[in-house]
Amino acid sequence: MRxxxxxxxxxxVFIIPWEDSVSVTTLGxxxxxxxxxxxxLWLVTILLEGKFRKPSLxxxxxxxxxxxxxxxxxxxxxxxxxxxxxxxxxxxxxxxLVFWELFQQPEDLMAxxxxxxxxxxxxxxxxxTNYIQGNAAVVYEGRYSATxxxxxxxALILMIGLPIAMQLFFVAKPGRVGTILRLINxxxxxxxxxxxxxxxxxxxLIAVIPFGIYLVVTQQIKxxxxxxxxxxxxxxxxxxxxxxxxxVTARLGTLGASxxxxxxxxxxxxxxxxxxxxxxxxxxxxxxxxxxxxIGSAAHNTFVSIAAETxxxxxxxxxxxxxxxFMRALNIPNGNAGFWVxxxxxxxxxxxxLSWEFRKLTWLxxxxxxxxxxFTREQLxxxxxxxxxxxxxxxxxxxxxxxxxxxxx
Numbered sequence: 011m012r013x014x015x016x017x018x019x020x021x022x023v024f025i026i027p028w029e030d031s032v033s034v035t036t037l038g039x040x041x042x043x044x045x046x047x048x049x050x051l052w053l054v055t056i057l058l059e060g061k062f063r064k065p066s067l068x069x070x071x072x073x074x075x076x077x078x079x080x081x082x083x084x085x086x087x088x089x090x091x092x093x094x095x096x097x098x099x100x101x102x103x104x105x106x107l108v109f110w111e112l113f114q115q116p117e118d119l120m121a122x123x124x125x126x127x128x129x130x131x132x133x134x135x136x137x138x139t140n141y142i143q144g145n146a147a148v149v150y151e152g153r154y155s156a157t158x159x160x161x162x163x164x165a166l167i168l169m170i171g172l173p174i175a176m177q178l179f180f181v182a183k184p185g186r187v188g189t190i191l192r193l194i195n196x197x198x199x200x201x202x203x204x205x206x207x208x209x210x211x212x213x214x215l216i217a218v219i220p221f222g223i224y225l226v227v228t229q230q231i232k233x234x235x236x237x238x239x240x241x242x243x244x245x246x247x248x249x250x251x252x253x254x255x256x257x258v259t260a261r262l263g264t265l266g267a268s269x270x271x272x273x274x275x276x277x278x279x280x281x282x283x284x285x286x287x288x289x290x291x292x293x294x295x296x297x298x299x300x301x302x303x304x305i306g307s308a309a310h311n312t313f314v315s316i317a318a319e320t321x322x323x324x325x326x327x328x329x330x331x332x333x334x335x336f337m338r339a340l341n342i343p344n345g346n347a348g349f350w351v352x353x354x355x356x357x358x359x360x361x362x363x364l365s366w367e368f369r370k371l372t373w374l375x376x377x378x379x380x381x382x383x384x385f386t387r388e389q390l391x392x393x394x395x396x397x398x399x400x401x402x403x404x405x406x407x408x409x410x411x412x413x414x415x416x417x418x419x
Contacts, residue, residue, distance in 0.1 A: 011058060015051035016112045022048055022105075023122045026370050027129035027167050031136060031158040041370065045105055052108045063111045068334050068380045072373070075327040076103055078320055079298035086297025087304055095299030098368050105370065106377045113381050120181070122378065123174050124191065127198055130171040132156075133164055134198075137205040141255075152257030153210035165211035166360035167371065168202040172221040173352040175199055180235070196239070200246035207254055210261045217359040224352035228345060277310045277363060284309040284318040295321035299368070312361035312372075328367075332358075335376045338383030350379050 022044045029041035056062050065073075076099040079092070086092040113119050136156035140147070147155035155161040175198040182192040206214050225236065283305040287296050296304050301319050309315040317325040339350040357366075357375055366372045 011051060011055045012112070015048055015055055015108070016118065018044060018048045018051065019109060019112050020121050020125045023374070024125040024129040026374060027126060027171075028132040028136070028156065028159070029370070030160075030163075031132070031156055042101070045101065048108055049104050052111060056111070063114070065107070065110065066380055066384060068331065068338070068376070069106065069110065071327060071331045071334060072103065072106065075320075075324060075331060076100070078324045078327060082295065082297040082320060082324075085291070085294050086300055088297065088300045091299040091303055092297045095368060099298075102368075102370055102373050106373055109374070109377055110381060113378075116382075116385055119378060119381055119385075120178070124178055124195075127171055127175050127178065127195060130168055130175075130198060130202060131194075133159065133168060134201050134205045137164065137208055138201075141208055147209075152255050153261070154208040154255075154258075161209040162211045162213065162364060165206045165209045165214040166217065166357075166364060166366075168206050169214055169217050169221070169360060170353060170356050170371075170375065171202055172199060172218070173224050173349055173356070175202070176221075176225060176239075177346075177349050179239075196242065200243055200250060203247060204250045204254075207262070208258060210258045212262060213360060213363045215262060217356050220352040220355035220359070224348050228348045280305065280307055280309050281311055281314050284311075284314045287318040288321065291321055293321045293323055295319045295324060301365075308365040310363055310365060312365055312367045315365045316367050331376070335379050339379050342383055346382070350382060354379060 022041060025041045025044060029039045032040050076096075079099055080096050083089055083092045083096065109122075113122060133156040136159075137154055140157065141154045145154070145157075147153050147161045153161050155164045159167075175195040179192050179195040182188040182195070203218075206218075225239075284301060287301070287304055290296075295317070296319055298319050301307075301309055301315055304318075309318060313325075313328075316328050320328070336351075336354060339354050340347055342350055353375060357372070360366075361372070
């Protein structure tokens with residue numbers, strides 16, 4: 011039962027990047043349907059095995075944050091929206107516990123990350139197909155995206171996959187399967203960058219910085235292999251550059267002017283509206299999920315959105331969650347800290363222009379970082395246990411130990 015639940019959880023990771031592309035009439039999305047099945051199998055597994063993995067500090071803080079959204083229904087400016095947000099957070103928290111329980115080995119997490127890249131390929135294929143067919147996502151700007159997926163959302167989803175694909179490329183095992191996966195992961199990078207450029211997302215020009223820094227400073231990758239990868243990527247991008255629409259390059263070129271004018275595609279005005287909501291209810295906020303109704307639009311900034319909807323208390327809890335995750339990422343050894351920090355910072359930069367506080371992908375990534383960090387903690391505990399056991403044997407040798415036998419002789 012556990013094995014089946016694990017396999018379906020990996021399938022779920024594959025589906026989550028493109029869940030908006032396909033919907034099921036009654037349930038909403040394929041990801042939701044698979045998620046319900048995985049959750050059911052997980053509950054059965056817990057009951058059969060009679061044990062439950064103890065949640066970490068991260069999961070406790072997330073629970074408190076979600077519960078604060080539940081309590082906000084008492085002062086919510088739109089109870090229907092808050093009820094919907096409570097329902098969403100409940101489903102997400104259940105999935106977080108499922109992944110926490112099922113991904114207990116490094117190999118499990120690596121399989122999940124590989125599934126994410128495969129899911130990214132679905133979006134890449136859809137984006138490039140729409141581009142070839144001339145199906146623009148934003149016609150007047152000549153921007154392209156995957157079917158059913160917002161262009162800026164697509165850019166961040168694929169951007170997060172860049173360090174993942176690079177890491178998987180370098181850690182692939184030898185052999186035929188490993189070689190195939192290595193090529194798939196390497197090819198993802200130029201194809202993802204091309205698809206990201208097609209979206210015309212100006213935020214992506216900044217969000218790519220953590221990936222670039224990771225690629226340059228990581229000590230896990232030898233210099234000659236870095237140069238080889240840089241050469242391959244540069245050649246691929248030069249080949250793809252002529253196919254980039256002029257309308258997209260023109261829009262990307264307005265990033266500096268947009269920042270200078272403090273406009274950012276109209277987002278700054280929305281941020282100020284959300285901040286005014288926070289000023290009116292600084293401690294409690296307007297209630298979970300209500301900002302669309304209160305200001306007539308999403309804030310297009312996860313941090314501003316959370317502050318306005320949950321007030322100082324909820325925002326503090328959210329920052330505490332991020333602090334725990336970031337510290338876990340920093341303390342991951344074996345050269346993997348830079349990899350996870352790059353993913354974290356890519357997400358942070360990306361959500362400055364997106365309201366992603368209720369997206370599965372946000373909590374999935376944060377959960378993955380904590381899961382990776384927990385592997386390290388468990389390894390350290392195991393080493394300390396072995397060391398302490400060895401010391402005890404030296405101090406108090408058993409009758410069967412060589413020391414006793416020597417004395418007997």
